[in-house]
Amino acid sequence: MGLNPYLLVAAVMFVCGVVCMATKRNGIGILMGVELVLNGANINLVAFSKYGSIGLDGQIMSLFVIVLAAAEAAVALAIALNFYNNHLTIDVDQAAELQG
């Protein structure tokens, strides 16, 4: 197996995440899109760690990405709960207070 198949899988997951972030109106769905994007990036890092010359550094970077994704999910869910408490919905189109 070469490098290219892994990069193509990562590209498909990345694009799915971006489309998911763009189309979903549910806030939790947008968070799932973010998770897909970060996983696509992780596949790239680990694939270059095996087939490139960066050695173990790619895997360590992907560990940092996983930890930061967990932190991001925790904060974003707290924000989503606050939003739901204030608006009684999770539809992100309802968050229009900051529009001028």
Added chain:
Amino acid sequence: MEQILFYFYALVACGCAIAVVLSQNVVRMAFWLVLSLASVAGLFFLLDADFVGATQLLIYVGGTVVLLIFGVMLTASGPYVQLKSSPADVMQAGLIGVAFLALVSSTVLAVNWEENEHKIAGHATETAGYNPAQSGNTSRPIGTALLGLRFDKDLAQPGDHAAEGHSHGGHGHTHDAKAGVSTGYLLPFEIVSVHLLVVLVGAAYLARAKRRNVAAS
């Protein structure tokens, strides 16, 4: 065998990612997300990254998705709430997504990665490893690297060509005989751990139980 496993995991990962985009129910999205992330962990195991794969299974599949499902549970006003996007939005996003995928994949296929690797690293790409090739035993080198010690680079002997050529895998360390002690990741590790602590305290503060409209009454 590796080919078959790769195609299986790749198909499950991509198909479930597409199913996450296409499904409208949030709970079904979470289910497809679990399948997709688990098969990404399988891809990590195929790439000889056993510690990262195990971490993916434990933290993502076991932690983050459960957190997301709790979020669904706490925010759903009905059992089958569906927030549908308008078809025009879906069409636009689908077209842009297909164009973006074509761009990224054509870029990936246009670059000759092997040749670039030789250009970047020069002719000194001697792949020598702390572990023998394809043992996949990465948890100890990762642990010492997070503590600031790079045994995987410093203990590699110059003549120790455990894995020559990129197709045979190994970890592909660039060995530099002149370098003294390679740098590790102690400071980023500490930063990320303090970051995680602060983020969890902040999340607990943001999501604390409070009565609705306290100020109004």
